[in-house]
Amino acid sequence: MLGFLINDEEQREMEYLIKRELEELLMDMEDYRIDQIVKNSMKERYQTVFNLYRRIASKEECIKYMPRRTGNQ
Structure with missing residues (x-):
């Protein structure tokens, strides 16, 4: 496990x-011009970035960016 210290300004x-x-x-995942294969990669990246965000943001802020469930998930 890795860790690092940051001050309040760096956290913001x-x-x-x-x-x-x-x-x-x-925004890009909702773009109809982007191929589904690319969107799948974007979903994986979104999940990774969201997990990082969860570590530094409040629960209220995280709710705004929670991944939406679709019918095929």
Whole structure:
């Protein structure tokens, strides 16, 4: 297991960067022009980034970015 120490300002910056990445992935996953194979890779990346976000954000903030369940999951 790895760990590192960050101050409050660095935590806020990490939250901002991760939120932007999550929003970008969500927007791209809804784009009909993107192939399903690519979307599957994006879903895996979203899950990884979301798990990282869960470590630094509050529960209320995490709920906003929780992956949505679809009929085939």
